[in-house]
Amino acid sequence: MNTSHHDDSARWSGWLAAAQQGDGAAYGRLLAELAPVARRMAVKAWGRTEDVEDVVQDILLTLHNIRHTYDSSRPFLPWFAAIVDHRVKDALRKRRRHQGRETAIDEIPETFLARPANTKTTDAMDLRKAVAKLPPGQRQAVELLKLQEMSLHEASTASGQSVAALKVAMHRAVKTLKGLLGP
Amino acid sequence: MKTEDLIHRLSADLAPVRRLPPPRHRLALWLAVSLPCLAAIALLVGLRPDLAQCLADQRFLIGNAAALLTGIAAAWAALATTVPGFSHKAVLGLPLAPALAWLISAGEGCWRQWQLRGWSDIDSILHQKCLPEIIGTGLIPALALIVLSRRGAGLHPGLTAGLAALAAAATGSAALSLFHGGDTAWVTLTWHVGGAGLISALAALAGPRLFRHPASFPPV
Known part of the structure; x- marks a missing residue:
């Protein structure tokens, strides 16, 4: 370890020992000097600068919570590095967990809050009229499967059509409805 | 919140804190609480009648000294894990040596018993389950160690709990072994050594519930 690191470590050790006695000024100086060190160490381990400030703040909060565990007869840097290492690993675990649940979206679908924008094409009256125009087989499939919310087997029993025939009729009905209701 | 604001908030009206004593001091405190309790339990239950004979047996002495040293080394290691920057080599290496001696001593006993009587004594494992007695006897030392460890930093709760x-x-x-006689070597290997391993593994899994995460409680 070079002299500069040794000097830093001795100075920080002294400030933390004073902070344990309640010296807020020494503690403020210590945290102000440690924040950039923590930032550098976190960026190195974290691999990006994005969100790194959250990790730095986590490190400082953890240091604050366990400042009573520092023994000033021991070197400061291994104690501090262990806290940084722990908090960075914790943040990496959290990031991996979140990434597993997230889906990257290139383009957010455009939508409007105005009521007409959301109801015009799906207006109940229009939909009912369009369903009425469907061929009888398709209409029956929509009524049983969508309006009455029957399962395929229940609809098959009720209509006398096979499950496969109902699936085909429903698929065609959706296609026809798309055509009738417009883009 | 900006980091500068956080620093200002943490350093304003800073309260003094009681410094955590080093692991060896806490170990001395643990021994001061645990050993008299264990001695009291042994005396209350009653020392085994063949204790004098056992104490003259080198194998009995080696096995139990190894168990006791494993306990003391593991207690120190558990306390050391609550101080950031501890040496992983020391924490894992120190209890490992007596634990291996304990395992080898129990294994040698089984080997000797197998040579003398074959597998005839192995069913003693089913009849003499010492695990509840071990848990009962070790309860006070366990609680004392949890209390002493929780004063430190719970950065490695699984490791701390497993070692404790x-x-x-x-x-x-x-x-x-001072008040419970008649254990075969198979029982010692299975329920004493194996039981200690099982309890440690279960405790290691429960560790995060026993020790608070250092960032999960409000600043002291």
């Missing part, structure tokens, strides 16, 4: 459980189970096993 090993310490309690190993000292419990050593104490048990």
Whole structure:
């Protein structure tokens, strides 16, 4: 370890020992000097600068919570590095967990809050009229499967059509409805 | 919140804190609480009638000394894990040596018993389950160690809890041998050594519930 690191470590050790006695000024100086060190160490381990400030703040909060565990007869840097290492690993675990649940979206679908924008094409009256125009087989499939919310087997029993025939009729009905209701 | 604001908030009206004593001091405190309790349990239950004979047996002495040393080393290691920057080599290496001696001593006993009587004694494992007695005997040392460890930083709760459980189970096993006789070598290997390993593994899994995460409680 070079002299500069040794000097830093001795100075920080002294400030933390004073902070344990309640010296807020020494503690403020210590945290102000440690924040950039923590930032550098976190960026190195974290691999990006994005969100790194959250990790730095986590490190400082953890240091604050366990400042009573520092023994000033021991070197400061291994104690501090262990806290940084722990908090960075914790943040990496959290990031991996979140990434597993997230889906990257290139383009957010455009939508409007105005009521007409959301109801015009799906207006109940229009939909009912369009369903009425469907061929009888398709209409029956929509009524049983969508309006009455029957399962395929229940609809098959009720209509006398096979499950496969109902699936085909429903698929065609959706296609026809798309055509009738417009883009 | 900006980091500068956080620093200002943390350093304003800073309260003094009681410095955590070094692991060896806390170990001395743990021994001061645990050993008299274990001695009291042994005396209350009653020392085994063949204790004098056992104490003259080198194998008995080696096995139980190894168990006791495993307990003491694991207790120190558990306490050391609550100080950031501890040496992983020391924490894992120190209890490992007596634990291996304990395992080898129990294994040698089984080997000897197998040579003399074959597998005839192995069913003693089913009849003499010492695990509840070990847990009962090690309960006070375990609780004392949890209290002493929780004063430190819970950065490695699984490791701390696993080592604390090993310490309690190993000292419990050593104490048990003073008042609980008739254990075959198979029972010692399975329920004393194996039981300590099992309890440690379960405690390691429960560790995060026993020790608070250092960032999960409000600043002291």
